[in-house]
Amino acid sequence: MVDSEVLSGQLHANGINVGHESSKLDYNIVVVNTCGFIDKAKEESVNTILDQVALKQDGKLDKVYVTGCLSERYRNDLMNEIPEVDAWFGTMELPLMLKQFNADFKKELLGERLLSTPKHYAYLKISEGCNRTCSFCAIPLMRGGHVSKTIEELVSEATKLVAMGVKEIMLIAQELTYYGLDIYKKRALADLLKYLSDVEGLHWIRLHYAYPSKFPLDVLDVMRERPNICNYLDMPLQHISNDMLLAMKRQMDKQEIYDLIAAIRDKVPGICLRSTLIAGFPGEKREHVEELKSFLEEVRLDRVGIFTYSHEENTSAHELIDDVPADEKEARAQEIMEVQQEISLEKNQDKLGKVFKVIVDKKEAGRYLARTEFDSVEVDNEVIITSKKALKAGEFYNVKITKAFDYDLEGEVVE
Numbered sequence: 001m002v003d004s005e006v007l008s009g010q011l012h013a014n015g016i017n018v019g020h021e022s023s024k025l026d027y028n029i030v031v032v033n034t035c036g037f038i039d040k041a042k043e044e045s046v047n048t049i050l051d052q053v054a055l056k057q058d059g060k061l062d063k064v065y066v067t068g069c070l071s072e073r074y075r076n077d078l079m080n081e082i083p084e085v086d087a088w089f090g091t092m093e094l095p096l097m098l099k100q101f102n103a104d105f106k107k108e109l110l111g112e113r114l115l116s117t118p119k120h121y122a123y124l125k126i127s128e129g130c131n132r133t134c135s136f137c138a139i140p141l142m143r144g145g146h147v148s149k150t151i152e153e154l155v156s157e158a159t160k161l162v163a164m165g166v167k168e169i170m171l172i173a174q175e176l177t178y179y180g181l182d183i184y185k186k187r188a189l190a191d192l193l194k195y196l197s198d199v200e201g202l203h204w205i206r207l208h209y210a211y212p213s214k215f216p217l218d219v220l221d222v223m224r225e226r227p228n229i230c231n232y233l234d235m236p237l238q239h240i241s242n243d244m245l246l247a248m249k250r251q252m253d254k255q256e257i258y259d260l261i262a263a264i265r266d267k268v269p270g271i272c273l274r275s276t277l278i279a280g281f282p283g284e285k286r287e288h289v290e291e292l293k294s295f296l297e298e299v300r301l302d303r304v305g306i307f308t309y310s311h312e313e314n315t316s317a318h319e320l321i322d323d324v325p326a327d328e329k330e331a332r333a334q335e336i337m338e339v340q341q342e343i344s345l346e347k348n349q350d351k352l353g354k355v356f357k358v359i360v361d362k363k364e365a366g367r368y369l370a371r372t373e374f375d376s377v378e379v380d381n382e383v384i385i386t387s388k389k390a391l392k393a394g395e396f397y398n399v400k401i402t403k404a405f406d407y408d409l410e411g412e413v414v415e
C-alpha cells in the first residue's frame with residue numbers, strides 16, 4: 001500500500017491523473033501492485049492481473065503494468081504466461097516505471113505520498129528489506145537486505161502526514177526492531193520513537209512487525225513515558241515449540257519468548273500484545289500444536305492471527321518435506337484460533353462498563369466503527385457505536401463498553 005501511495009504521489013507530481021481503484025477516477029491505464037510471499041497472496045495477485053488483462057482485451061483499458069513482489073520474484077515466468085501485460089517491474093524499479101509514463105522520479109518528493117487510507121491514519125514504512133533468514137520466508141528474496149530510512153526523513157514524512165490530517169501512524173517494516181543497525185550501527189527504534197512522538201498533532205503511534213529476537217527493550221521505556229505511543233505491540237512469534245522455532249530459524253527458543261513477554265508486560269503494564277503464528281510447518285506434530293495451544297492459554301496474548309504454512313521455493317524450508325496436508329494445516333489453524341477466540345472473548349468481557357478513548361474510522365450501516373489504542377486497522381477488534389449524535393470519522397470520543405463479543409465490542413459515547 002505504501003509503495004502504491006509513493007508511486008501515485010510521483011505520478012501526481014508529474015501531472016498525471018492517478019487514483020486508487022476505490023476512487024471514482026476515469027482511467028485507461030492500470031498498475032497492479034502485487035504481493036508474492038505465500039500461495040494465497042500469489043493467487044490473488046495473479047487473479048487481479050488476469051481480471052485487468054481481460055478488461056484490456058475487451059477494449060476497456062489501454063495498458064496494464066505490473067509491479068511489486070510477485071513481479072520481482074517470477075517476472076520471467078509471468079512474462080511468458082501473461083504476455084498481454086505491457087510491462088513488468090520489480091520492487092526497486094520505481095524510476096523505470098515512471099519512465100513508462102514519460103514521468104521523472106522526483107527525489108524532492110521523498111516521503112510525500114497520495115494516501116489511499118482514510119485521512120486520519122497512515123502507514124509509515126521505516127525501513128525496507130530484511131537481513132534475517134527465517135526458513136519459511138521469501139520476503140528477503142523480493143525485498144533485499146535491510147535499509148533503514150534516516151530519523152530526519154521519517155520525522156519529515158510524519159510531519160507531512162500530520163499536515164495532511166493524519167492523527168495515527170502505524171510504523172511498519174519487514175523487521176521493525178532491526179531499525180538503525182545499518183545506518184547508525186545500533187538499534188535505534190527507541191530514538192526514532194522519541195523524535196516521532198514529538199511531532200505535534202500526532203495522537204497515536206503504533207508498532208507493527210517487531211521481530212522478537214534481540215528485542216530492544218528501551219523501546220518500551222519510551223512507550224511507557226510517551227502518551228502518544230500506543231501501548232500496543234505487534235510481535236510475530238510464529239510458533240512456541242523449540243523444534244519448530246529451530247526449524248524456522250527464528251534465533252530464539254521457547255524460554256526466551258516467555259521471558260521476553262514477561263519483560264514486556266513488566267515494562268508496560270496493560271500493553272496489548274498482538275502476534276501471528278504459522279500452522280502446519282514441515283515436521284509439525286500433534287504435540288507441537290498442543291504446545292502452541294497451551295502457550296496461548298498461559299500467556300493470553302491479546303490479539304492473534306494465524307497463517308497456514310506455504311511451501312515457498314528458494315527458501316531454506318523448501319528443502320524440508322511439506323508433510324502436513326493442506327486440510328490438516330487449515331484444521332490446526334482453526335483449532336488454535338478457537339483457543340484464542342475464548343481468550344479474546346474473556347478479555348473483551350473484562351472491558352464491560354469501562355470507558356475507552358476511541359478513534360472513529362467510518363460509518364457503516366447506520367453505526368460507527370471505531371478503535372481503541374489497543375486495536376490496529378483492519379487486523380484487530382472494532383468498537384461499534386450507535387449514536388443519535390453525529391460522530392465524525394477521524395475524531396476521538398470516550399466510549400463506555402456495553403457489549404462484548406469474541407472479537408468486537410459495542411459501546412456508547414459518554415461526555
Ligand code: SF4
Nearest residue numbers: 130132134137139174
Ligand atoms: S524477520 Fe520477517 S521478513 Fe525477515 S526473514 Fe523473518 S519472517 Fe521474513
